[in-house]
Amino acid sequence: MAVFDDVIEDVASRFGLGTKAGPLMREVVQLVTGSPGGIGGFIDKLKSAGFGSQVASWHGKTDGTVLTAPQVQTALGGSVLGGIANRVGIAGGVASTAIGYLLPKVIGQLTPGGTIPSSLPSWVSGYLGQTATAQTERVAPRAVNVIHDSPRLARWLIPVLVGLGVLGLIWYLVSGHRPTEVATPATALAAPAHLALSNDSGIITLSGRVHDEATRTDIINSLKSVFGAANVKGDIAIDANAGPAPWLVNLHSALGNLKTPGVQAVFDGNSLKVGGSISDADRDGIVNSLQSVFGDRVGVRRG
Secondary structure, three states: OHHHHHHHHHHHHHOOOHHHHHHHHHHHHHHHHOOOOHHHHHHHHHHHOOOHHHHHOOOOOOOOOOOOHHHHHHHHOHHHHHHHHHHHOOOHHHHHHHHHHHHHHHHHHHOHHHOOOOOOOHHHHHHHHHHHHHHHOOOOOOOOOOOOOOHHHHHHHHHHHHHHHHHHHHHHHHHOOOOOOOOOOOOOOOEOOEEEEEEEOOEEEEEEEEOOHHHHHHHHHHHHHHHOHHHEEEOOEEOOOEOOOOOHHHHHHHHOOOOOOOEEEEEEOOEEEEEEOOOHHHHHHHHHHHHHHHOOOOEEEEO
16 A cells, blocks of 8 residues: 555665565554554553653654564564564574564654544454455366267367377387486576674664575574674574675674664675664765775675
8 A cells, every 4th residue: 555655675685585575564554553452552562561752753754763573572472573573484583673664653653643543444344354465366278168069079079189199109110219318407596695784772683595504504603703693683594596695704893883783784695785773874884995995895784
């Protein structure tokens, strides 16, 4: 829906979610509107969890205070977050961070003028209905008309088919044909190596995919060395189709520039995007520092 399109695009880019940003948005809208008591009930739940000041900044706005991943864990609980992460197909840490970013924007849209609606707006019902239909829609089966041969037809059709089969076999043997070789499918194009990092007050949440275990081990060891083993959460998938990670050789040096709370970094192939809930000045400073670290090897830009 147009109301959420810009936010979905923002989240897809900011957290490296790609096409999973849309399903995550639907999960968040469903979570907020489907709670006991509706939107107001969900907001009361967050207030009871100790986030009243943050929630107050969301009413009627889309730039309210972002919740950190640990705060989202406290507010929603591990089982709720785990269910969302599994349904969308993303790591739990990434889900927590992205949901903390989405909640202010979703509730801001759902409380126009700062007022909590007494019933679910029709456009929200339409949005949830459309996305649910898109996820479950399947191609309808086509009717097949079966022609039943009469006994008379079968009496002459079967001999004709046998005769044609014999003629085909004779032609095959005389012409010396051989079975056609089946072309081997081309190897699938490699997906870029991917690493997403989020700094939540010194706790680093990571997700991604790399080609092999050695690359995965190097990344995790670098993160633990810079931030401490107890402060590194999440995991990286091994994907044999993943391409090289040109940023790996400079990763340890680069991580020292990601100690600002709230910063997020997404390494994707030979590009790096820096974003998160940080000031423009901090973002520009981090981008400039990372450009010095990577040089021409990796393109660094604002996310």
